[in-house]
Amino acid sequence: QGQLVESGGGLVKPGGSLRLSCAASGFSFSDYYMSWIRQAPGKGLEWVSKITTSGTNKYYADSVEGRFTISRDNANNALYLQMNSLRAEDTAVYFCARDRYSGGYWDYFDYWGQGTLVTVSS
Amino acid sequence: HSALTQPPSASGSPGQSVTISCTGTSSDVGGYNFVSWYQQHPGKAPKLMIYEVTKRPSGVPDRFSGSKSGNTASLTVSGLQAEDEADYYCISYAGNHTPVFGGGTKLTVL
Numbered sequence: 001q002g003q004l005v006e007s008g009g010g011l012v013k014p015g016g017s018l019r020l021s022c023a024a025s026g027f028s029f030s031d032y033y034m035s036w037i038r039q040a041p042g043k044g045l046e047w048v049s050k051i052t053t054s055g056t057n058k059y060y061a062d063s064v065e066g067r068f069t070i071s072r073d074n075a076n077n078a079l080y081l082q083m084n085s086l087r088a089e090d091t092a093v094y095f096c097a098r099d100r101y102s103g104g105y106w107d108y109f110d111y112w113g114q115g116t117l118v119t120v121s122s
Numbered sequence: 123h124s125a126l127t128q129p130p131s132a133s134g135s136p137g138q139s140v141t142i143s144c145t146g147t148s149s150d151v152g153g154y155n156f157v158s159w160y161q162q163h164p165g166k167a168p169k170l171m172i173y174e175v176t177k178r179p180s181g182v183p184d185r186f187s188g189s190k191s192g193n194t195a196s197l198t199v200s201g202l203q204a205e206d207e208a209d210y211y212c213i214s215y216a217g218n219h220t221p222v223f224g225g226g227t228k229l230t231v232l
Contacts, residue, residue, distance in 0.1 A: 044226040045160075045168065045211055050219055059219045095167060106215045107174065108158035112167040 002027040002111045004096050009116030016086050016120070022079040022096030022113055030074035033099035035109065036081050038092035038118075046092075049081065050099065064090075086120045093117050126151065126212055126224035133230040134202045142227045144195040144212035150222050152193035156215035159188060159197045162226075163208045171210075172197060199229070207231040 008020040020036070036048040049070040050059045058070050069082040079096050093115040100107045127145040134140035144151065144159075151157055157175045160168035170179050172188035175195060185200045195214070199206050212224040 045213075045223050047220060047223060061220070100173075102156070102174070105154065105156055106219060106221055107156050108170060108213070109160075109168075110170050110173075110179070112169070114167050 002098065004098065004111050004113035006094065006096055006113040006116040009094065009118045011119045011121065012086055013122050014087060014120055017082070017084045018086065018118060020081040020083065020094055020096075020116060020118070022081075024077040024079065024098075027098070027111075029072075029077040033101065034072060034079045035097050035099050036070060036079075037095045037097055037109070037112075038090075039095070039115070040089075040092040043092075048094070051079070083118070086118075088120050091118060091120045126214060126222055128210075128212060128224040128227045130225070131228045131230065133232055134199075135232045136202050136204065138202050139198060139200045140202060140229065141196050141198045142210055142212075142229065144197070144214075144224050146193050146195075146214055146222065148193060150214040150216040151190065151195050153217070154215045155190070157188070157190060157195040158213050159186075159195075160211045160213070161206075161208045162211065168211060202231050204231050 003025045005023045012018050035050045051070045055072050067085045071080045095115045096113045097109040098111040155175045159172040161171050162168045175190045176188045187198045189196050209226050211226045213221050216222040
């Protein structure tokens, strides 16, 4: 059974930076696209970013484009999210999740981590 | 793509059935059979309950079922139990690498 464990969250001032990590185990990490999804306090889920298996292609929500960078280290089964120029509205629990595709179409997220809280405040 | 539309809340008594809707467009929900549903208890990670509109992952009780008609997908919980009280989210393929999310529905078991 696959497992995802996020880390790296914390309190950061507006304009600051933070790097989140997601450690994967129990499955062949390099075979799967991976995503970051966030949830602001008391709000719904919001997709943030996705990365392909090799790391060649990366996709971002408009709200984080140009500020966040997704990356992965397949040798160490790790996913990362570098967050720069943080704003108050980036305050959220950040989840990493495994993407499943079917016939080339995005299908669903089957594994989710427990999340890590990022608070942007002065 | 705009977010999918879900009712903010739904409720039912133990043993009853409740259905939660998820309305999109012909570019997402109506155009593909890639709608999934997730259950989230407070402070926990979302859990996959239904994928590809109607399929249940191993371990999900058959009290949970999914369907779709036109641009609206639905999640039905039959024989409501106290532990079903949670937030439920729908997500759909939207024609690119960025799936579109519903706003979530808070299910209350009365």
